[in-house]
Amino acid sequence: MPLDYPIHTATLPNGLRVVISPDHQVPTVTVNLWVGVGSRHEPPGRTGFAHLFEHLMFQGSRSVASGEHFAALLAQGGRLNATTWFDRTNYFETVPTGALDLALWLEADRHGYLLDAVTQANLDNQRDVVKEEKRQRYDNPPYGQVLPDVYAVLFPPGHPYHHATIGSMADLDAASLDDVHAFFRRWYGPNNTVLTLCGDVTFEDGYAAVERAFGDLPASATPDTRTPVPLPPLSEPHRFERRGPVPHDRLTLAFRLPVDQTPGFHAASLALDVLGGLASSRLVRRLVRGSQEALSVHATAWGLIDGASIGMLTLDVAPGVDPAALEEQVLAELVAFGERGPTEAELEACQAQNERAWLAALAAQDERADLLSQATLLHGNPGLVNTHLDDLMATTATQIKAAAAAYLQPQQRAVVAHLREATTGTDSEALA
Amino acid sequence: MTTPVSGPKPRPAVTPPPVWTPPIPDEFTTATGLRIVTHDLPSQQVISIRTVLPVALADEPRAHEGVTVMLARLLDEGAGDLDAEAFALALERQGAALGAGAQDGGVSVDVDVPVRHLPAALRLLADALARPLFPEDEVRRVLRNRIAEYEHETTLAPHRAARALIAGLWAADDRASRPTAGTPETIGALDREAIAARHEALQPRGATVVVAGRLAGLDLPALIDDTLGRWDPPGHPEPVLAAPVPRADGTRIILIDRPGAVQSEFAIGADAPGRADPGWAAYPVLAYLLGGSPGARIDALLREDKGYTYGIRAALRPRARGGSFVISGSVRAEVTAEALDLLMGVLERARDGFAEAELAGGVDFLTRATPGRWATADAVADETAALALEGLGWDFPAHTAAARRALTPADLDGALARVGAAGWTIVVVGDAARTRASLDALGIGPLEVLPG
Incomplete structure (x- = not known):
């Protein structure tokens, strides 16, 4: 409703x-x-x-x-x-x-x-x-x-x-x-x-x-009327490594997602939640609580309008763990998720968390105003503020699986690795 | 130039807002001594629950400091009949978010949940408080993550500065001088037994649970009786809270060396009254006038005139008892000493007094901004929980507002005279090779260089 x-x-x-x-x-x-x-x-x-x-x-x-x-x-x-x-x-x-x-x-x-x-x-x-x-x-x-x-x-x-x-x-x-x-x-x-x-x-x-x-300001601007060019997912992995005085190795796996306020973006965003956005997410269960090879996992989906959005999984690598080996485990989860999709409990948890987050955002007058402006300027529809949650809730497990298979696969990732200066050369070879 | 299509219109007059008073909550107490405080906010569909459990960090064994924060972080890592994974999933399926932590005056456990899931969330919260499991695996993970967090904070200039500031500000034997969440040494000494033992300090007697949001149609006393009301552990002595003791050894500079840093981070602090102080109303005004906006005295000079910083803030940090006044922000490395000199000059000139108009501007801002700080369930719950933690009455905001409207410039002078009079602790996190000599040459006070 x-x-x-x-x-x-x-x-x-x-x-x-x-x-x-x-x-x-x-x-x-x-x-x-x-x-x-x-x-x-x-x-x-x-x-x-x-x-x-x-x-x-x-x-x-x-x-x-x-x-x-x-x-x-x-x-x-x-x-x-x-x-x-x-x-x-x-x-x-x-x-x-x-x-x-x-x-x-x-x-x-x-x-x-x-x-x-x-x-x-x-x-x-x-x-x-x-x-x-x-x-x-x-x-x-x-x-x-x-x-x-x-x-x-x-x-x-x-x-x-x-x-x-x-x-x-x-x-x-x-x-x-x-x-x-x-x-x-x-x-x-x-x-x-x-x-x-x-x-x-x-x-x-x-x-x-x-x-x-x-009322008396002139219509002086020249708005952007380009039709955005859709940008497909990467077709092969990209990688960038930076070494510096960081406390732990950090891996960010980034993906191009469909543009904001589309069924594809909603599904991909929920897929990222199932993978790493919640305390009960798969990568948290496997790598943070289970093997304890990661200190933390975070998932982000930023809806954008100019041809693509951005999805990210960020992992802080536990001391003594090989970042390359950790990345392999993440890739295995991506493949498995693209094949099987979320369980009913995972879907329910994601939807419930998104519901609370959306209601809490709208609870504040200033945030509601910002979301109304966003829906109007970027999507031409302020009513999205009232219907967005229904759109998310209508997303099915099948759609989430399809989005994971279409946008969140290993060959579609861009990896940014920020690594400790002290890490030895063998790691960089493994990562190259 | 723009071609004006019309001449400027006159600036509109403002209708001053009527005096606005924050709402007073309802409250009741369970048979077990737990105080339940409620704010019914009909427009708020997400309920915010804030649990405040008085605990004194000073009661932690010296070798186990941080045990209270670790206890808080482990409360929801398995509780009641659910292991850690199952508990996380149970919370998330109800749309609930639970966060727990500890400050100097108590453990806080916060839950936000859509109103229709409130009963289930209260059951889970009760289990987290009364029946946490502390599984060995999770204890090990949470402790290890705190050590990693400490290392991370060491590399973050603002955190590193804050850590050095408390060490410089408070007496060496005062718990407040050391990190709330412990150090690798003290965390490394903890185990499941120590966590479980610390859990015994949590009890309903003396504790407060704030519930804010759309409460109409809910039988809250019955819901509480059925959940949190069943928590009835053996009694534990109530903690004695005390303001920290300042080190008070004059103004000095602690330079934390960060070779190659492109900015220098400042944290400048002094002992200050807490909110229970009868003269409290003047302090937020002082902080606002000195460092509360780009037009405040510090940023008017260092940001808007000089362009040395993205922004420097002054703020009161009230604790459960007592508190501090802290100025913090970063400047580019090459102007470190000049910026510090200018900043200390602003503080010195403030002792010459504030004009009536400046005072009025600060009073107006704080008075008129109040309604906006009480507009959402989480904000109302946070404000109310802070009052409970600090032992203040529900009419404290209204009393403070009245006292603020009555302030004179002499009140600001008197308030400022109580801050930094015994000296400032000045922490600079930056490149010592580049900044040490010029900082020393300022002659502000003795300078000590510590490794990053």
């Missing part, structure tokens, strides 16, 4: 898609904007730019001073931020109901008139901040390079997902004010944006408030 969160939609004449979901439990409203640009749109030589640009959105616009966006909303008790991902950039704040007009006014000012305030000094400062973000998240911690390595091995050069959102230091250095102007003009505008209000507001009041703030 679908969930029953209220969802109202409307589109302003300038193309801004507006989604409003009233919920009066607490006197706050979330304003959440998704802009149809992410790191997948970055041309060669400009990796990391969409994210750097997102930082500049906090540095002032026509009527707002640098830093004032944060300050003005925090003074009202707002909680706010923005993030950049492969497929999109989002901006969001949760504010007391009485500050909704202010939040919308601030958003409209930067989404309409950012370039009136952008300066070289702001660009240089935020470039430095972003480089520190890169050092903090990717360059300094152990395993920080696993994800960028996975993207580079799993997707061919030039593919939208070949590089990480954070980009490279050289490309960040190369970003100019001209780039900022061109990027804003191309991508930012109401006709490439979804705005969701979720919380203590009615549809009528919310829509009127959005119209007041955004």
Whole structure:
């Protein structure tokens, strides 16, 4: 049975898609904007730019001073931020109901008139901040390079997902004010944006408030209208090894999956759960509890829209265990699972865990707003928020088996191995 | 430039929100002494259960430190009639997620579960608390994983900094100066018997179970009587909780050497009051004004002006009793000493006082952000469990909110005077070859270099 969160939609004449979901439990409203640009749109030589640009959105616009966006909303008790991902950039704040007009006014000012305030000094400062973000998240911690390595091995050069959102230091250095102007003009505008209000507001009041703030912005963006090119699974294994000061050997097996919100993606995502996503999963039973050759197993499925999604199994190898031998055992499980599929109990556990996770995500106003924006911008259907769970629950054991056989087989894997420096050469031969 | 299609519109006025008070829960106590605290939140379909079992980590034998956290991690590795695998599957088939841990004041066992599976989840939770099996294989695995986790944390700069900070901040013989989850040495000394013995410290008397979510139509007292209410172990002395004793030997720098590190990680701390302190209301405001946002004093300088950091945060870390004030974040390696100098300068200038408007900004943020912190079942349950752990009343949030609205700049001055007055413990995790001389030259205090 679908969930029953209220969802109202409307589109302003300038193309801004507006989604409003009233919920009066607490006197706050979330304003959440998704802009149809992410790191997948970055041309060669400009990796990391969409994210750097997102930082500049906090540095002032026509009527707002640098830093004032944060300050003005925090003074009202707002909680706010923005993030950049492969497929999109989002901006969001949760504010007391009485500050909704202010939040919308601030958003409209930067989404309409950012370039009136952008300066070289702001660009240089935020470039430095972003480089520190890169050092903090990717360059300094152990395993920080696993994800960028996975993207580079799993997707061919030039593919939208070949590089990480954070980009490279050289490309960040190369970003100019001209780039900022061109990027804003191309991508930012109401006709490439979804705005969701979720919380203590009615549809009528919310829509009127959005119209007041955004109604006179021109439809200035040029949205991406490409038809994504489906990317089939790898036909032979790919591998990348990195040695460094990591505490344990870590293996990440990555797979190309079908695009998000398709039966194939749902089935592959549940297959990954059965393999390694739960405490009762197969690889956990066999390698973590059973032989204790792995310290941990994790499974991830990230739904994406540009031709493929990403599935990953990550294993931390127990001390003294040969990573190659461990990998062989994982491959055997992949083959077996593709042949036989999940048991009834495994399917039941996966579905029950997905149900709780989805309901818990929707329980929070800000997260619900984000999911509504996502469903609207990337899938053209905000109602997915209410029907997604039914789609998952309708996935059968047969479909999961088929997805495992189609997308999660040994020859389809890209392996990223981050290994301890001290490990001897014989291991690398075994892994080569 | 953008061609404006219209002139700027005037900035909208804000209607100040009415005073909002967090909900007061209902409660009842079982015949066995277990306190059940409930928040009925009709919109919340996932029920959050938070179990708080008072235990003093200071009661752990010195050679067995970490046994309480290991006990917590083993509670659901087989319990009642189910072995570890079967128990995990039973939980997951009900859509339940169980997490357990221990802090300085107690063991916590948390369960989130869709409302229709609540009865089954309560049965499993009761088994985990009352009838854990501690299978030898799982004990061995959980202990070994803690040793691996310790090694992993050693390589993570923020964790390594936090470990050095507690060692530098609290007196050497205080349990708080050593890792909550133990070290390879103490974990290596544990076995099934030690875990089982520690389990005897858990009891319903003095413990609290918070249940938050859509509770209408449930007969919770009957459900509890049938499950957690049956847990009735022999009595155990109630723990005595105490605030940790600071080392108080003046400001000093502990440099953890990380050759080649591209950033230096800071953890700067001092002893601070806990939430039970009558002057508590000032502290979250102080932390917010110093390090709570990109516009706060520290980041306004180090991030927005200098571009040295992605962000540095200041926060109070209240414990079951007492607490600490901690500033943490990372800067790029080549500006380590300059960044530390600027940061300590911000702390010094804060002692010159805060303007009325700055204070008002902090008070407004914390006051107006409160409703959003009580919007979901898990958030409400977490907040309520923290009150139980710290021995605070349900009206604590409302009292604190009232005290916060009445704060004056002099109150902030007084609060700050109690933090770091005896000196700061400054931990830097970074490349000693590159940073040692310049850090020493700051003259902040004695500098000690430790291996990474």
